[in-house]
Amino acid sequence: MRRVSRLFEIIQILRRASAPLTADAIATELETSRWTIYRDIAELVGQRVPIRGEAGIGYVLDRGFDLPPLMLTTDEMEAVTLGSQWVVANAEPDLAKAAYAVLRKIALIVPDDLRSVIEDPAIGTMSLAGGRGDAAVDVAKLRQWSREGRKLSIRYADEEGRTSERVIWPFIVGYIATMRTVVAWCELRSGFRVFRTDRLSAIIFLDERYSPRPTTLRRRWEQHRSEQLGRERNAT
Secondary structure: OOHHHHHHHHHHHHHHOOOOEOHHHHHHHHOOOHHHHHHHHHHHHHOOOOEEEEOOOEEEEOOOOOOOOOOOOHHHHHHHHHHHHHHHHHOOHHHHHHHHHHHHHHHHHOOHHHHHHHHOOOOOOOOOOOOOOOOOOOHHHHHHHHHHOEEEEEEEEOOOOOEEEEEEEEEEEEEEOOEEEEEEEEOOOOEEEEEEHHHEEEEEEEEEEOOOOHHHHHHHHHHHHHHHHHHHHHHO
């Protein structure tokens, strides 16, 4: 993880915390060393982020602190607009409604020249003709389970139509132009797997939480994908 991203993540972790967090606890969540966290905390304090505490005891972020507003360029505004348009056109209703609301909120606070990028965009996207074949899947609930780190029991059909039943640990719901997917740790295969939602013939949303946390699995998945892509490049 790049240092700028890690500094941002430390602020978010402290903002969510209900009690002081030690450097060890933060380091575990970010999969880095306590010494790195010590240095990052010192850097944030030097930038006048109101973090209180000390090594070995724990750190807290003063309530009410927020990051300064970002000034967007035209390209950045078009990127946000295009992304939101895609979600409105292709995601399930709850997420589409949220994307539209985000655009309306941004339009209220940006300068007039950027507001036109939202209200009269020169870019656009379209929804997939014919849909994705997963209308019976509660994608909003899949997103919730992926955030909360809860298990799923599924019946899944592979490319040849063979079905299997398995328990998975979902941590990403993927939105691709032609399909939706669930990225998860599969108990049956003891490894990461990507499941197409249009091949899920049954889903049971279990109350049981899995460990490690979804954040940790997402980082391990990124590392797994990076190593996999590296092997594929070396093989060509």
